[in-house]
Amino acid sequence: MSERTIINTASAPAAIGPYSQAVRVDNTVYCSGQIPLNPETMQVETQDFAAQAEQVFSNLKAVAEAAGGSCQDFVKLNIYLTDLSHFALVNEAMKRYFNEPFPARAAIGVAALPLGVQVEVEGTMVLGTEYSY
Numbered sequence: 001m002s003e004r005t006i007i008n009t010a011s012a013p014a015a016i017g018p019y020s021q022a023v024r025v026d027n028t029v030y031c032s033g034q035i036p037l038n039p040e041t042m043q044v045e046t047q048d049f050a051a052q053a054e055q056v057f058s059n060l061k062a063v064a065e066a067a068g069g070s071c072q073d074f075v076k077l078n079i080y081l082t083d084l085s086h087f088a089l090v091n092e093a094m095k096r097y098f099n100e101p102f103p104a105r106a107a108i109g110v111a112a113l114p115l116g117v118q119v120e121v122e123g124t125m126v127l128g129t130e131y132s133y
Helices: 049-066 082-093
Strands: 003-008 022-025 030-032 074-081 104-109 120-126
Touching: 003 030, 022 104, 022 120, 030 049, 049 082
Parallel strands: 074 104
Antiparallel strands: 003 022, 022 030, 030 120, 074 120
């Protein structure tokens, strides 16, 4: 039987609803969507899209590390954007947190996100595996 572990860290924003930051089942970690909240203030500190994207990936990295992994352990990301014209800025921010081979990814345009933010990213990690090139 698989064991389920709840992942929680003060280095990423606390959940703003009835969900966990991440759940680990065996060597797979399912990370909830991260929005650009500062984990110390629980506030969106800027409306600048590039800064919001940076905060989102910083939050996702903190959850990954709390789960015992790193950004390189992500195998799939889902990125939600309120304006798809910011796609290139997401790519720039992502390159600061992920190295090749990059995880699989979807980028989805949405009408709105929680707290009026412009970007949210969720992902799935597999721990303890090596990528083959």
